[in-house]
Amino acid sequence: MDTELAAAYDRCRELHRRHGRTYYLATRLLPAWKRRHVHALYGFTRYADEIVDRTDGLSAAERASRLDDWAGRFLAGLHGEQVDDPLLPAVLHTIAVFDLDRNDFAAFLKSMAMDLTVSSYPSYQHLLDYMEGSAAAIGTMMLPILGSSDPVAAREPARQLGFAFQLTNFIRDVGEDLARGRTYLPDEDLDRFGVTRHELAEASARGRVTPAIRALVAFEVTRAQAHYAAAAPGITLLAPASQACMRTAYALYGGILDEVAAQDYDVFARRAVVPGRRRLSVAARSLLAPTGTPVVVPGPPTRPALDRVDHEVIAAPRRTDRQ
Incomplete structure (x- = not known):
């Protein structure tokens, strides 16, 4: 070289x-x-x-x-x-x-x-169109480098993992994105939970979410975890030498969502970070796991935050005063 x-x-x-x-x-x-x-x-x-x-x-x-x-x-x-x-x-x-x-x-x-x-996305489908390039394409770029026993079957899980990782970043970084004048939480989701961009900005400035924002974040965590579940079968299709790497990345990015849930979906109180000791532990376990070991699919988020608002907010008239 x-x-x-x-x-x-x-x-x-x-x-x-x-x-x-x-x-x-x-x-x-x-x-x-x-x-x-x-x-x-x-x-x-x-x-x-x-x-x-x-x-x-x-x-x-x-x-x-x-x-x-x-x-x-x-x-x-x-x-x-x-x-x-x-x-x-x-x-x-x-x-x-x-x-x-x-x-x-x-x-x-x-x-x-x-x-x-573009500063916001009307629907999740619009956001997915953006993430085709910013997330799914990265998954398919990576696949030939990682190698696979069945590249055709592994392609869609690789795309799904790209979606899962990027949604995790969007959930964790709502405040940082607001500071840049953007929201990656779809407008239709904000409407569903009765949240405006102005209210998001105010909550970010206070460093504390409202009950409606907490429910919104819990909903987005559920959506991200569906992408993790769709990506999971692809890990064991990777070349043996690549499985420990992606098993670790899968667990650590999913662990960010665990941290979000642990702070009761308050993404403004502090930045959700997987502790260093857990990061090293996950890497060690992944390295020692036999080839072909399936990843642990993230479970659904704890429900209290979402349940509190399911009946109070989702059933209420949708907000249209977007700010």
């Missing part, structure tokens, strides 16, 4: 280590030759996210221009042109090694561009 390519892989690994602690820990359980390719995909997605969300002081139009410029360099690299970029050589090399579907990368970049202009 030449110096420039090795440096690009190192750059991707550092982005992964610094910003994706949960997934980075799981990736440590992969064979070394696979790790760098996972780091490359993470670096690609993270760098695009940095342009969209962390270029402070730039207008949406300026961020869009930066994203277009970077995407242009990426597309040029796909066509064999020399690319002057600190991490794209690693991404392009990974795509070539595994013959990854270019359409997944186009779908991802399209969703990133949506974040510059």
Whole structure:
């Protein structure tokens, strides 16, 4: 591997280590030759996210221009042109090694561009359309690297795991997304529980949810867990050397939802984080589990928060004064 390519892989690994602690820990359980390719995909997605969300002081139009410029360099690299970029050589090399579907990368970049202009989603179907690029496509990008005994059967579980991971992030990060002017909780769900964006913002500022918001979050946890359940059969279809990694990622991301439930669905009181001791314990158990061991599917959330509002809010007239 030449110096420039090795440096690009190192750059991707550092982005992964610094910003994706949960997934980075799981990736440590992969064979070394696979790790760098996972780091490359993470670096690609993270760098695009940095342009969209962390270029402070730039207008949406300026961020869009930066994203277009970077995407242009990426597309040029796909066509064999020399690319002057600190991490794209690693991404392009990974795509070539595994013959990854270019359409997944186009779908991802399209969703990133949506974040510059779309601040909310009317329905869950609209959100799923966004997550086709931002989540499901990442699952299918990863599948050839992880390897599978039956890639066709493993494809839909990989997509579902992408949905599950991203919904987990949306639930945990409601406050952070509000600060960026976005909500990823569908408008129809807010209406169902009688919650407005203004009320979400007020609760975030107070650091405390209302009963209706608590019920809303519990509902979204239930929805995310349905995606985890749909993804579970895919873990045992992966190559033996990849199962410990994804079993760990599955358990740790699902564990974030456990932490949300443990704080009674108050996502504004503190950021839900799986404790370090539990993270290491999960990784150790996954590494020692025999090949083919099924993952433990998350159970339904504890019900009190949802039950308190099922009769009081869901049956009430829906709010239409969206703010």
